[in-house]
Amino acid sequence: SHELMGIHPYNPLEDTYSIYAHPLRNIDELCASIVRSHRETSQCRVEELQALRWKLFSREEIQAYQSKTVDEMWQHCAIQLTDAVQYVVEFAKRIPGFRMLSQNDQIALLKTGSMEVVLVRMSRYFNTENNTVFFDGKFAGAEVFKSLACGDLIAAVFDFAHDMCALKLTEQQIALFTALVLINADRPCLEDRGRVQRVQRNVELGLTHILHRDNQDNLLHKLYQRMAVLRSLCRLHIEKLHWFSQRYPLTAHSLFPPLYKELFASEGELLPGTTH
Numbered sequence: 036s037h038e039l040m041g042i043h044p045y046n047p048l049e050d051t052y053s054i055y056a057h058p059l060r061n062i063d064e065l066c067a068s069i070v071r072s073h074r075e076t077s078q079c080r081v082e083e084l085q086a087l088r089w090k091l092f093s094r095e096e097i098q099a100y101q102s103k104t105v106d107e108m109w110q111h112c113a114i115q116l117t118d119a120v121q122y123v124v125e126f127a128k129r130i131p132g133f134r135m136l137s138q139n140d141q142i143a144l145l146k147t148g149s150m151e152v153v154l155v156r157m158s159r160y161f162n163t164e165n166n167t168v169f170f171d172g173k174f175a176g177a178e179v180f181k182s183l184a185c186g187d188l189i190a191a192v193f194d195f196a197h198d199m200c201a202l203k204l205t206e207q208q209i210a211l212f213t214a215l216v217l218i219n220a221d222r223p224c225l226e227d228r229g230r231v232q233r234v235q236r237n238v239e240l241g242l243t244h245i246l247h248r249d250n251q252d253n254l255l256h257k258l259y260q261r262m263a264v265l266r267s268l269c270r271l272h273i274e275k276l277h278w279f280s281q282r283y284p285l286t287a288h289s290l291f292p293p294l295y296k297e298l299f300a301s302e303g304e305l306l307p308g309t310t311h
């Protein structure tokens with residue numbers, strides 16, 4: 036059974052959901068419900084973290100992270116990532132139409148999209164003045180992650196967060212953008228691409244509606260560019276995970292959270308312990 040429990044199978048009654056019945060009313064409702072879901076499922080509020088932005092790790096604390104072994108630090112991040120992904124799963128389930136999709140399609144979208152949403156959400160907490168990101172309760176520079184031995188992935192994560200900050204997106208724009216990152220009909224191994232396309236088109240209408248209302252139509256193509264960067268970042272993450280699970284099979288097989296393995300371990304070399 037899948038770790039992503041609680042995903043309800045397709046409910047035919049919900050299939051009547053369509054924004055074409057009353058376009059304007061439903062576009063506003065669609066945006067409002069996605070913004071509400073984003074607010075309810077983002078682990079920390081931006082205001083909370085802005086207040087902490089100068090809470091940095093001390094030299095000793097940085098030393099402590101840097102003296103962790105590669106597998107200890109990887110396990111630590113994998114646990115943090117899995118925790119953050121749980122909130123993304125909750126967000127996905129509340130996107131109008133997502134629960135209309137088959138269970139396999141819901142899993143397929145989360146497998147490829149959940150990490151990308153975490154990365155976008157992360158950028159809300161990035162402090163561009165000192166290039167630090169919120170991690171383990173304080174703000175950390177890239178040097179904190181040195182013992183992961185994947186400096187290129189961390190550098191790419193920080194660069195992405197920096198570039199996202201430059202767009203100065205509002206929480207509402209981030210809500211619609213992350214919904215669009217998740218509901219992507221081009222993802223691999225979808226059973227019913229057409230149904231995903233219909234949900235995706237609704238979310239696209241919502242995003243363009245929000246950007247138009249904010250007089251920022253020019254942001255749309257920049258957001259599509261950022262989606263391409265997200266895909267390359269997640270490929271890099273999967274590559275590193277492969278490298279890591281070759282070098283530290285025990286940690287990857289038995290110490291990583293089941294949900295992390297379910298989402299990020301490739302079908303091919305399925306790490307034992309994930310039941311299907």
Ligand SMILES: O=C(C1CCS(=O)(=O)CC1)N1CC[C@](c2ccc(OCc3ccccc3)cc2)(S(=O)(=O)c2ccc(F)cc2)C1
Nearest residue numbers: 078079109112113115116119157168169170183189192272
């Ligand atoms: O941002 C969050 C959380 C969002 C919600 S919250 O309440 O603000 C607590 C923080 N994140 C949760 C997980 C985080 C994460 C982000 C990327 C990531 O990339 C894949 C990976 C996997 C394993 C090893 C290295 C890289 C893994 C975890 S993190 O650990 O904080 C982390 C951060 C920066 C970084 F450079 C590496 C790890 C981001």
